[in-house]
Amino acid sequence: MDLFRTPQVVLFTRDINRAVSFYRALGFDEAFRTPPAGTPIHVDLVLDGYRLGLATETSIREDHGLDPIADGQRAAVILWTDDAASGYERLIDLGATPIKTPEPWLDRLLIAWVEDPDGHLVQVVQAFR
Template sequence: MPNSTVPISVRCMASSHKRGVCPMQFRAPQINLYVENLEVSKAFYERLGFQLTFTAVIEGQEVHHELVLDGFKLGIATKESTREVHGLTPGSNAGCEIVVWTEDTDAAIHYLLENGATLLSEPHDFLHNLRSGWVKDPDGNPIQIVCKRAQQVINSETFKKKIEEIMEEARSAGKESVDICAGDVHSMVGGYPSSNHRMASCCEVMYSMQKPTDEVLYAPPKGKGATLRIRYYL
């Protein structure tokens, strides 16, 4: 991993710390299990007394649950999402992982690589506000390092940039048009669904990017909403 992503002060601490003293701050450890069927696993652990406390949703699909029993947190994640979102190969790596939270995923990964870990997955952003990376301990067991990202400022330019990215991806794939839904765009940039969403702004940007040949496939009754869908010709 390039050293430019890690503050100099952290690199110095990582290389000069005393044996047995950790200069990084890790907290809130948990175990994640990679499973074939998320709902079957959830029901199983609920029958053991675990209670659901969190669900992660990506593109409308539930991909991860967190359950708690007597203060112990257990995560269950689909093997499919683990492969597609994080580039891991559950079953090849292991059937479970240790998770620890930190303040800076990139710096923590760098620190661990200098102290006997092996990289599994480069630090990357996912969901609306998280950044994760994976390493293997000396015995090959996977460890997820995760932190919360700084809150992104979402404005008209944010939506415009994302729509342009979607168009360029479709154009590169040789498509003549692309159908874009406001709810999908807002979910991709973050902040939706939430009570502080900027859906009206997202829709305004979508309308402003229309050319005379483009088609509004569906508009909500008031013209602005998550279901707004426009076909843009490329």
């Protein structure tokens, strides 16, 4: 029996509705929300079997007694694609802040970087060899 299972990353946000809308527009489907009605404090989204959680900065502070940081480049959501340039442009169209246009890396990948509306890094990766 394994001790751990089903890993997930949770990003902290100051505007959960905006964050949920952004990631849903990328193709993530909602899998969990609490509370079920009204403005949520936590939402889990799933894309291709990967679960991404979004939690309000206020909830983390008030419910768990922690001191979260809800903006800045602390983590990166990685999105694989067959078209890094189109993925990069789609993210920008959805409100992401451009950081780096697609460029080759390791002679086999094309990588671009943006920040989501909360400042979390999103990397778009395309294998090209």
